[in-house]
Amino acid sequence: MFDYKLLSALVTVVEQGGFERAAQVLGLSQSAVSQRIKLLEARVGQPVLLREVPPQATEIGRRLLNHVQQVRLLERDLQGQVPELDENRQPERLRIALNADSLSTWWGEAVAQFCADHQILLDHVVEDQAVGLKRMRAGDVAACVCAAERPLAGARSTFLGSMRYLALASPAFLARHFGDGVKADGLARAPAIVFGPDDYLQHRYLAALGIGEGFNFHLCPSSEGFVKLLLSDLGWGMVPELQVREELDSGRLVELQAGLRIDVPLYWHHWRNGGELLGQLTRHLARTAGKWLVPGPA
């Protein structure tokens, strides 16, 4: 079997963000922690950590971290049956990739009680909804929320519901750029706001209006910043309805064209052998996500 003393040193250095704090948590000297990491690297024949501040796991390091996480989940199941195995049980860490818009809107409310009940700590990794599965394939996360339906080999996917996106701008922006109505040539010139290079929602909206060529845009990789830029009259953009109910009610943001919306389906992907905890979280999400997400298209 692997030497879990060494693996646990790696996990602690990464979780605590440094050798000094890892040593405190493990009750070891800093040089003992460092020694364990070096021994681990000698065994796997390559670096597991980049010695940055804070230390970052290499690709092989991330695979080891993911393995330890899966082992911990299995241990947890066993502890449920044999509680005396580990008296000083630490809260479990679960690493989950999800799109920024979920994390900014419904996610916290959906998982809060579950985390408190099961003593779970969450490591959230933000990925655009189109690319979250990459993280799972890389062995970097235990589960992910993303727009792709097809599960990876060894994993399952569950439809949670769709996020509804509206094309919004401030009244001042609309007046400046679309004084005589929202038309195709104006839309191609008025600046849009795009979350990042993986965000094609604005392209899809324009395509639905028959606008295929390039357009001007600001890049803003922050959900809250995105809305702030809209409110500051900097551009138009696609925003989850969940995130801007108040701005819509007060009229601070308005739709470019009433009724033209994009629903993005969200799927929960998780490893099939991820242990009972992950199974419970899956059932919890499938049961509750409908409070925030709309039903179609699935």
Added chain:
Amino acid sequence: MFDYKLLSALVTVVEQGGFERAAQVLGLSQSAVSQRIKLLEARVGQPVLLREVPPQATEIGRRLLNHVQQVRLLERDLQGQVPELDENRQPERLRIALNADSLSTWWGEAVAQFCADHQILLDHVVEDQAVGLKRMRAGDVAACVCAAERPLAGARSTFLGSMRYLALASPAFLARHFGDGVKADGLARAPAIVFGPDDYLQHRYLAALGIGEGFNFHLCPSSEGFVKLLLSDLGWGMVPELQVREELDSGRLVELQAGLRIDVPLYWHHWRNGGELLGQLTRHLARTAGKWLVPGPA
């Protein structure tokens, strides 16, 4: 001189997120764009683009992009004097690294009018306030907002003001974990929320209370998600006062200890030879940032 026809193909592919859209924007066939990129790579002797969807610039590619951006800023200055040089002037793109909390709060309002007046499109790159300078050093951005004062060689730094952070949690979280008052041993056990591996604000807060060892935390790399997790009773964490005025007024979030705050200074770093536009933006920010940021410590 460099062949700007080739460089401009590179810039357009990256800005438009693909060869097909770049070809539309440049009015070329897709294979002509692809040919120009290959020629550029033959000249520099290594790949400038990773052929992913969307294409990503390699490190050398990013340096070329940054060079083109600087050249464009200089061209812009010249066009101010000789307007007939380029009739079909495109809006200028300015690539700026800043901390997520600035982008989520004051930044949009501070730059909106300036961008509209000068026809600028912004590419925001989010970096923790401690590491934004890395991006400048890598030649990846024209300017950055970060916590470090010392400018890079060839750059200048200007103090903008400080963001004030409060340690906050929901009343329900406080009641659950600190029924008999906020004390050191409780704080070490109650889960915190940490933005990412570069976020040491929670550590600094605990250190100020004499708590030096490790603590439990969720990771949440989203400013708005961070506040959502606080509101869902998942943990306590340091949040910019600017971001939660409403939650503080309504009592949905409360301070752990009244009066113990952390002020993080923010500096504007920009290349000295960045052209007149960057100089104007610098003066604009220095003049207006005080509306949102607190004066000390500088």
